[in-house]
Amino acid sequence: MSQTAWLSKRLDSGKILCQACAHVCKLDEGEYGICGVRRVIDGELKLLVYGLAAAVNIDPVEKKPMFHFLPKSRVFSVGTVGCNLSCQFCQNFDISQYPKEHANRIVGREFPPQKIVEAALENGCESIAYTYNEPIVFFEYTYDTAKLAHEKGIKNIYVTSGYETKKAIDLLEPYIDGMNIDIKAFREEFYQEICGARLKPVLEAVKYAHEKGIWIEITTLLIPGKNDSDEEIRDIAKFIASLDTSIPWHLSAFHPTYKMLDIPRTPESTLLRAYKIGQEEGLKYLYIGNVDNGDYESTYCPSCKHRVIDRSGNIGQFVTNELDENGKCPYCGYSLEGVWH
Incomplete structure (x- = not known):
């Protein structure tokens, strides 16, 4: 399956800029990103592993x-x-x-x-x-x-x-x-x-x-x-x-x-x-x-x-x-940092 990798944009040069990761690959038609799963096909960046x-x-x-x-x-x-x-x-x-x-x-x-x-x-x-x-x-x-x-x-x-x-x-x-x-x-x-x-x-x-x-x-x-x-x-x-x-x-x-x-x-x-x-x-x-x-x-x-x-x-x-649903310590009442519920 593939789907448009919409976190991207076309540059004035005609290349497609992938905006997902810090490599920010600039790709021509047919080229793959460094990841190997994002590729320009028919002028659009496609995510080849979607789904x-x-x-x-x-x-x-x-x-x-x-x-x-x-x-x-x-x-x-x-x-x-x-x-x-x-x-x-x-x-x-x-x-x-x-x-x-x-x-x-x-x-x-x-x-x-x-x-x-x-x-x-x-x-x-x-x-x-x-x-x-x-x-x-x-x-x-x-x-x-x-x-x-x-x-x-x-x-x-x-x-x-x-x-x-x-x-x-x-x-x-x-x-x-x-x-x-x-x-x-x-x-x-x-x-x-x-x-x-x-x-x-x-x-x-x-x-x-x-x-x-x-x-x-x-x-x-x-x-x-x-x-x-x-x-x-x-x-x-x-x-x-x-x-x-x-x-x-x-x-x-x-x-x-x-x-x-x-x-x-x-x-x-x-x-x-x-x-x-x-x-x-x-x-x-x-x-x-x-x-x-x-x-x-x-x-x-x-x-x-x-x-x-x-x-x-x-x-x-x-x-x-032993913490309660809000991350509170049962011994002293300190609220520990985290996602508890």
């Missing part, structure tokens, strides 16, 4: 990871093929990089917005997550689905690398309730050499989405020898704290995958070191991921330090939430 899902699952919302967003609830997760980044450590490279590695071939099963919303309702999901690959590359598909979902009382989550344009965020803002955004590193060389992207647009997107009132959680995958120095970890922590100390930061362990099979797993000591640095910079909510350690996956009240959301087992497997 074509490559991955669909029902998950605990904690797996996104979203820890301050409807805890213990189910989320309907959907993604397509294609991505505007080319991260050498991608865990979902089989779908995200599929068009680039298969001569622009598009795959997926028909799953239009109406069917996604119906399936979410039928399965008792309180939200829909656009995830697995980068959702901004299938913007129009996510937009139509999210708008319809909101009409049915379902919330929406973007799990993203943070390469959205301000124009895209403006359009998404009425319908996207939460975003988990990757800050993959804090060095330009890392983004250019390992991800095929730039750092600055990511930081701008995080800041802008937060200003728009979308609930933000940040994830950083710590890769040994690549982005795990004390200095770089502290720079990320300082950036998050400069926006809002209540933004949760998920520090995740790397495991060898895709084009980084020669890099070892992240030792737990690195994650604990990063956790401590985050605390030193004043961040209220820090989490360690991809390791089984409930003490560092649980939520503590910033005021009285009681454990108010207990998480153990595989993420989302065992969750006990």
